[in-house]
């Protein structure tokens with residue numbers, strides 16, 4: 001990240017603008033959860049955050065899908081966009097902007113941006129011949145295709161031959177600038193494997209690409225030639241810029257770029273890496289707009305080894321899962337179980353086992369039994385212990401004092417599963433510590449001070465764990481904090497940073513001893529595998 005990005009106190013992050021060819025599936029949910037977690041983490045540590053999500057609504061695929069369902073394209077888009085929004089509410093996604101590319105304000109931004117690129121002499125008319133995948137909305141090289149001319153990303157779809165006059169964007173002109181970008185900012189494309197993929201693609205030599213289509217009505221007209229329609233990707237990527245506008249601002253590029261630009265991070269799946277890591281920065285360079293902070297291309301959720309996708313139709317319905325298991329459960333599972341960047345299969349039995357082990361047993365029961373002992377042995381109040389007096393040899397304290405920094409590093413690096421592991425290892429340490437110290441025995445032996453130290457160390461470790469997990473499981477963290485006597489809600493995203501100061505709450509040893517604890521209640525009910533479960 002460049003110095004401008006690290007020093008500014010704003011943080012803008014995007015999910016892809018999902019294509020409205022169908023309702024969302026758990027793959028769409030996966031990216032959005034991850035982006036929400038990053039956004040919540042940045043808000044927690046006091047940044048002013050803009051989380052952008054939305055829908056990409058133009059292009060041939062939408063035109064055809066709407067036609068097949070007997071609706072007008074706009075009606076179709078409205079229905080599906082509402083479906084995405086509904087899911088984000090259920091998943092507890094605290095987005096700030098929902099960018100829809102059929103919004104007329106977006107049209108104004110696209111037009112102005114096109115003009116800048118045109119004025120820079122980066123657009124020209126030429127003949128486009130090649131194989132086109134309508135599902136990808138992308139031309140494919142013959143050598144990329146599977147047998148029988150099928151798209152590798154959509155093995156059930158045949159590509160179509162195109163031979164037409166289109167407007168082209170001079171991508172090749174930006175090859176040296178792009179190479180310099182990747183060189184100067186090694187973090188621009190993450191993870192490493194994706195960066196290498198892009199470097200080798202660019203090294204082969206960049207070709208100009210067409211940014212208009214003929215015979216596609218559903219899209220913005222090319223400003224200089226209304227008989228042609230702008231290529232859906234040209235318009236879709238600009239949806240991020242439109243989203244930067246405040247609702248009451250006039251839709252001009254200057255306004256859009258005034259506060260949040262450059263966008264800090266684009267979170268995407270690896271399928272759309274080229275668009276974000278190659279085409280998009282070149283388009284921004286051409287229009288004289290600052291290039292974004294970076295792109296992270298995560299892996300695929302798969303079913304039986306194959307990418308889950310709307311076009312393939314092998315979807316798992318996230319709405320159904322969230323209704324049965326709750327948003328925290330899904331959020332935790334996806335981020336803990338799959339190393340971010342790699343592919344991962346979804347398996348409902350494993351899902352249930354992990355949640356029961358980590359959240360119901362290790363974390364939930366720990367709090368519950370500790371609060372029970374505090375009630376019995378310490379009159380229901382946080383024991384009067386000075387954390388300074390707990391020796392550095394105490395394993396919980398030793399792990400706890402460095403945990404905030406370690407987990408911060410994990411969130412910054414989008415290593416969510418590692419962050420969860422670090423926290424869970426403290427939680428498991430607590431359970432072990434209680435068994436070893438056996439406070440009930442110490443109490444019987446009249447060792448009141450020792451009992452209080454043990455229970456304090458555990459409560460404080462649970463508090464810290466809940467705080468650091470709050471971007472992932474905000475509801476459970478809220479329940480834990482409330483039982484520890486704080487009247488706060490981690491979902492209150494505008495107040496959270498000032499209510500719970502990050503440097504303080506991410507440290508170990510801050511639980512005040514006179515705090516009156518709340519009523520002990522299970523924070524996460526054990527899950528049962530329902531008969532609807534897929535495996």
Ligand SMILES: Nc1ncnc2c1ncn2[C@@H]1O[C@H](COP(=O)(O)OP(=O)(O)OP(=O)(O)O)[C@@H](O)[C@H]1O
Pocket residue numbers: 016017018019020021026027028030031135136267268269270271272299300301302307308309310311312
């Ligand atoms: N199986 C998946 N695993 C992880 N992320 C996915 C998956 N499928 C889609 N996504 C997310 O959605 C983005 C693609 O959005 P899009 O609307 O094109 O979904 P899609 O299901 O891949 O569509 P289609 O099947 O029609 O190509 C990906 O970049 C990624 O962010």
Ligand SMILES: [Zn+2]
Pocket residue numbers: 133134135136137151152153154157
């Ligand atoms: Zn395809």
